[in-house]
Amino acid sequence: MPRDHHRPVHFTDAEFAAIKGGEDPALVNRVAHETANALLHRVRQDPDPAVVERLVTYTDVHGIEAVAELWARVGAHTLPGALWRIYLMRTVIRQNPDEIAYLFTRGTERIGTIDQAVAGAEQPTGPAEILTLADSILHGLYTGDFAVALDRGAAFCRLAAAGATSVADDSDLTAEERASVLTVRAFRLAELAEDLSAAAALWRRDALD
Template sequence: MSNDFHHKPALFDGSAFEAFQGGEDPAKINRVAHETAGALLSRVRDDPDPAVIDRLLAFTDDHGIDAIAELWSRASAHSLPGSLWRIYLLRALILQDPEQAAYFFERGSQGIPGIDPVVAGAESPTGPKEITELADQILRGLFTGDFAIALDRASAFCRIMAHGCAAIADEAELGAPDTASTLTTRALRFETIGDDLSQSATLWRHDNLD
């Protein structure tokens, strides 16, 4: 991983994404997750200081994805901390290997039906630079723009990535079955997170995302 993106040695193992299963039952969620997520979002949206937002964007670059995971990864998928965790997780995955992420995204954009590429809002063609900018735009949108739209963009991104991973997995199935299996698992993870974020966007619009 390039030092342009991280100031410490690699702090995010892609295998964590493959093993991602989502949040726990709401009854088991740590209250601190909700309090910290709510306080952070309110603080920044009430006074969107560009310097503060820049630090939030770079937080996992400096401290690692584990620092966020300790706060929010156990929260329900359809909650404020759970949604923030998923956006940070997606950004960390992109920065782990922006060239690979861009390749998956481009493959997905070429074949996916509907308007997801438009909703996601990446520049086309989408290379490593553009996919990295998209990750930052989505995360920044949580703090400065319409929160639901930011979640919708992330959800569309996930569906595109799932489509791209699945397409490449199909091509690899005969010659590289292990690779095909890994990509199929990754496609399912993207699809699950995309669904979660879409539901969270709906909840936010109805003032029910706690």
């Protein structure tokens, strides 16, 4: 969890070159943790709506690669790793909201858990509602209960994974290639859900750094 002693982080050109080239894993790890802690601490202390909105839509302007460059190469159960996974989840949703909404809805029909309530998507859940959900979860990281936002992301991923598995099973005999793609997607979404749940638990123990 961000601590009060964090200050804005500044890096030399050489340090950024090392990060980009992946030449120094220790430096990549340090920069990822320091930028994530500094950013989150600063925004959560003073959650200016305009600043939060720019952060939520940052990848729409600069691409997911800009976030990946900083945070994608560290462990899943870390603060930068958790932030990266929520941004990645939002990008996946925005790339194909129609299909993701369908998989999410299929998942809610397939498994009877509290995940639908935890995720907090409006019902019925179409493309517009699933896009709103993605933004709402990311907003929650900066302005709400951080662990709850991670839990919402995990719940969404579990339901979408269940939906992808269900559709893959239906397609197995008639559309083998689509079934294979959906099976891989289900696995990745399920893995993402596990990582986000673990990060939420660590945050609640003040152990997500």
